[in-house]
Amino acid sequence: MVRAGLTTERLVLAGAALADEAGFDAVTPSTLAKRFDVKVASLYSHVAGAHDLKRRVALLALDELAGLAADAVAGRSGKGALVALANVHRDFARDHPGLFAATRFPLDSETAAASGGVRLAQMIRAVLRGYDLAEPEQTHAVRLLGSVFLGFVTLELGGSFSHSAPEPQESWGRTLDALDAVLRHWPQVSG
Numbered sequence: 001m002v003r004a005g006l007t008t009e010r011l012v013l014a015g016a017a018l019a020d021e022a023g024f025d026a027v028t029p030s031t032l033a034k035r036f037d038v039k040v041a042s043l044y045s046h047v048a049g050a051h052d053l054k055r056r057v058a059l060l061a062l063d064e065l066a067g068l069a070a071d072a073v074a075g076r077s078g079k080g081a082l083v084a085l086a087n088v089h090r091d092f093a094r095d096h097p098g099l100f101a102a103t104r105f106p107l108d109s110e111t112a113a114a115s116g117g118v119r120l121a122q123m124i125r126a127v128l129r130g131y132d133l134a135e136p137e138q139t140h141a142v143r144l145l146g147s148v149f150l151g152f153v154t155l156e157l158g159g160s161f162s163h164s165a166p167e168p169q170e171s172w173g174r175t176l177d178a179l180d181a182v183l184r185h186w187p188q189v190s191g
Contacts, residue, residue, distance in 0.1 A: 006036060008046040008056070015057040019098025024105070027054055027098075058105035062116035065092050065103055069123050077130040079180045085127050086149055086176055093153040100153070131183040141183060148179060 014035055015027045022031075028050055033040040047053045065088070072084040093100035107115060124142050133141050152175060155161060161168040 006038065006042065006046065011036075011043060011046050011053065012056045012060055015053055016060055016096075016099055016102075019057060019061075019102055020096050021098070024054070024057070024098045024101035027057055027102075029053060054102070054105055055107065055111065057099070058102040058107065059111070059115050061096070061099035061102040062120065064096075064099065064116070065089070066116035066119040066123070068092060069120055073123055073127060077127075079176075081127040081130060082145075082180055082183070083176050085124065086145075086172075086179075089149040090153050090156075090172065093157060097157055104150075128183070131186065133183070133186055137186060137189075141186065144182070145179065148175065 011032060014032055018031060018035070019027050029040050029043045029047065032053070033043055036042075043053075047056065068091075069085055069088045072088045073081045076084050103117070107117070112118070121142065124145060125138060128138050128141050131141070152172065156168050161171065
């Protein structure tokens with residue numbers, strides 16, 4: 001019997017909230033069952049198990065991040081678009097650390113192809129068009145940006161920058177300046 005008021009959407013939203021409160025690893029059917037005061041088996045009419053629950057939270061996170069990125073980069077190009085995109089990633093990670101972790105949950109190819117991750121990658125590529133990078137260099141640049149955004153934010157959230165000057169914000173600005181310079185002067189492949 002399906003408990004009244006319990007829906008897949010409510011479970012996923014509760015999973016997202018739990019991820020931000022306690023970390024993405026804490027998102028489990030048993031934890032959510034306790035929150036809804038139901039037996040774990042009651043959740044299985046809405047999600048297929050722990051993996052499915054996490055997959056759905058990851059899809060929500062990717063959609064949310066892609067929507068924020070689209071709003072941030074709209075009407076911008078070049079360094080302005082790069083900074084807006086970078087700041088969206090950093091702000092999302094600070095405001096939603098569990099959902100930010102969820103964006104890295106491994107998805108199968110079919111699910112990934114239908115996710116907000118595709119829109120996010122398309123926006124990153126749109127930002128890179130302002131730097132006149134062709135394939136396959138564009139793919140390398142997408143990977144560079146993702147690595148820098150993830151690395152800086154992960155270190156910052158983990159407290160790695162808390163014990164030294166200057167403030168992380170200053171380093172963030174310098175990092176974005178450096179990325180802009182690298183993208184404007186992308187190394188040519190010699191062959």
